[in-house]
Amino acid sequence: xIKHKKIIVLFILTISISLFVIGCIYNIIAGKPLQANLIYQxxxxxxxCIVLGFIDLGIINLIYKKIKFRNNAIRILLDLIVITFLGxxxxxxxxxxxxxxxxxxxxxxxxxxxxIPWNWIVVFQIEIFLYNLQQTEMEKRLAFIEKEKALYQFExxxxxxxxxxxxNSLNVLASLTxxxxxxxxxxxxxxxxxxxxLLTTHGQLKVTxxxxxxxxxxxxxxxxxxxxxxxxxxxEDSKKEHNRFVIPAxxxxxxxxxxKHNISTKSSPLVIHICIxxxxxxxxxxxxxxxxxxxxxxxxxxxxxxxxxxxxxIEIIKxxxxxxxxxxxxx
Numbered sequence: 001x002i003k004h005k006k007i008i009v010l011f012i013l014t015i016s017i018s019l020f021v022i023g024c025i026y027n028i029i030a031g032k033p034l035q036a037n038l039i040y041q042x043x044x045x046x047x048x049c050i051v052l053g054f055i056d057l058g059i060i061n062l063i064y065k066k067i068k069f070r071n072n073a074i075r076i077l078l079d080l081i082v083i084t085f086l087g088x089x090x091x092x093x094x095x096x097x098x099x100x101x102x103x104x105x106x107x108x109x110x111x112x113x114x115x116i117p118w119n120w121i122v123v124f125q126i127e128i129f130l131y132n133l134q135q136t137e138m139e140k141r142l143a144f145i146e147k148e149k150a151l152y153q154f155e156x157x158x159x160x161x162x163x164x165x166x167x168n169s170l171n172v173l174a175s176l177t178x179x180x181x182x183x184x185x186x187x188x189x190x191x192x193x194x195x196x197x198l199l200t201t202h203g204q205l206k207v208t209x210x211x212x213x214x215x216x217x218x219x220x221x222x223x224x225x226x227x228x229x230x231x232x233x234x235x236e237d238s239k240k241e242h243n244r245f246v247i248p249a250x251x252x253x254x255x256x257x258x259x260k261h262n263i264s265t266k267s268s269p270l271v272i273h274i275c276i277x278x279x280x281x282x283x284x285x286x287x288x289x290x291x292x293x294x295x296x297x298x299x300x301x302x303x304x305x306x307x308x309x310x311x312x313x314i315e316i317i318k319x320x321x322x323x324x325x326x327x328x329x330x331x
Contacts, residue, residue, distance in 0.1 A: 193218040201248035210242035230264040245330040258285040284324040
């Protein structure tokens with residue numbers, strides 16, 4: 001509240017100073033003494049100019065919010081045209097009401113046009129203020145995005161580079177070394193691909209769907225070797241949206257969560273279905289919940305915050321039989 005009061009006082013002060021300066025310049029151009037009627041004209045015009053200044057602020061703010069221009073110069077030109085028209089219209093109306101009987105319509109219009117240069121000064125002051133405000137908000141948003149990105153990336157790395165995942169992968173690799181050297185070699189390459197992807201995308205806000213699916217393919221290979229027939233994963237992909245974007249490791253996180261929280265056996269395999277359509281990626285699995293796994297949903301909450309940065313919402317559906325998450329594709 002205090003901040004808003006300070007801004008209002010500062011705005012009124014800038015209007016007053018600019019009006020006083022314009023009054024001095026007008027007297028000099030007209031060949032009058034600098035102080036001639038200056039105080040009277042200043043006191044008389046100040047209330048009107050304050051009202052007009054706040055009208056200018058309201059109009060510029062409305063245009064700023066409702067109409068998106070890539071070029072700021074075009075938006076400023078539109079501001080000047082609209083505000084000049086309304087300013088002259090208001091000034092003519094007031095001058096007409098208070099005009100002396102001997103004043104002609106031309107005199108009234110001429111007096112009213114004097115408001116244009118002052119009004120333009122106010123417009124540029126407002127534009128500078130809004131630009132600075134926009135830059136401040138952008139800096140805050142960038143700082144927030146960096147913080148959220150760091151939290152999410154830390155969570156992803158923590159989930160994957162943890163003793164359980166590494167221990168399980170190394171156990172599988174040790175077994176494959178004795179059973180199938182070729183498969184062990186491929187397993188090693190896929191494991192390397194998983195960690196390379198996680199490390200190389202650590203600084204990225206989003207990746208292409210094609211890159212993410214390539215990573216998911218390597219991750220799924222590791223899990224298929226580990227779980228064999230107890231895990232079934234189906235991918236339905238038209239391959240039309242591979243140039244769209246997703247949050248790095250988002251699909252993998254959903255698959256990993258399904259494996260982590262559900263039992264998978266030969267008699268009751270865990271079935272995970274990944275469907276990619278025009279706007280969303282749907283990851284679903286049958287529910288066979290473990291009793292001893294902590295369900296704090298930290299990964300999902302971090303993922304939701306990441307998508308919120310793009311004004312996107314993750315839809316989560318849970319019933320007695322299925323757990324479904326819908327990830328929106330990004331542009």
